[in-house]
Amino acid sequence: MLTAAIDCVRFLLRQGLSFGGHDESSNSDNRGNYLELLDFLADHNEEIKTVTSAYASSNLKLTSPKVQKEIYFAASAQTLTYIMKDIGNSYFSHIVDESHDISTKEQVAIGMRYVDKLGQVIERFIDIKHVTSTTAVTLKTTIEDILAKHSLSIQRIRGQGYDGASNMRGEFHGLKALILNDNPQAFYVHCFAHRLQLFLIAVAKNHW
Known part of the structure; x- marks a missing residue:
């Protein structure tokens, strides 16, 4: 049963799908991706069906949100371990956005861009954290x-990318400037995705 639960989590994470549903009660027509996928597997495997049936012990079904999160966090930790191993001692750039x-x-989301051992440019999401300001x-x-959590040094940063907000790219007191004070080689590049967004908004307004 644990293998089936892990397989469900892996599938949903790989596809970028949500776990929970609006109504996860036994009478619901759609209880969410995790429970529906687990039911699908149970329909094709008698061993899983025995554990997930209505008559099985509730503490053996592995369907609670707590169990889902525990498996998710274990998968997340394993993925981050692989990413950090792939980065190794390489230089990297970070991309940060707030919302x-x-x-x-x-909250602040941070991603990493680096070149792997095959010379390919790799971009990976690392973490998202709530902030007080x-x-x-x-x-x-x-x-x-976040860098310290993954044993990464700010001195290995060779690029930083943000949007155009003053707290991010401010010349003297922005995040860009603060990091440059510690590492002059962390060159700033305006986030191209943000530039594209601004361009599309401007075009849409002028041609609406």
Whole structure:
């Protein structure tokens, strides 16, 4: 049963799909991707069906949100271990963006771009963290904490990419400037995805 639960989590993570559903009760027509996928596997495997049936012990079904999260975090840790091993002692660039989630809490997402042993440019998402504020100092501390968590040094940064907000690219007190003070080789590049977004918005407004 544990193998089936892990396979469900791996599939959903690989496809970038949500786990939970709006209504996960036994009477629901769609209980969410995780439970529906587990039911699908049970329909094709008698051993799994025995454990997931309505008469099975509730603490053996591995269907609770807590169990799903535990498997998810284990998969996440394993993936990050592989990414860090792939980065090794290479130089890297980081890409940072800030936004607020549905609960209006501010959060920071960070990605890494590096060249692997085959000479391929690789871009990987590393972490997302809630922050108490979006000041440049707070963001820098958050980045340093994430780097330290993965045994990465700020001195190995060779590029930094953000949007055009003043707290990010400010010439004297922005995040860019604070990191350049510690590492002058961490050259700043305006996020091209953000530039594209601004371009598309401008075109849409002028041709609406």
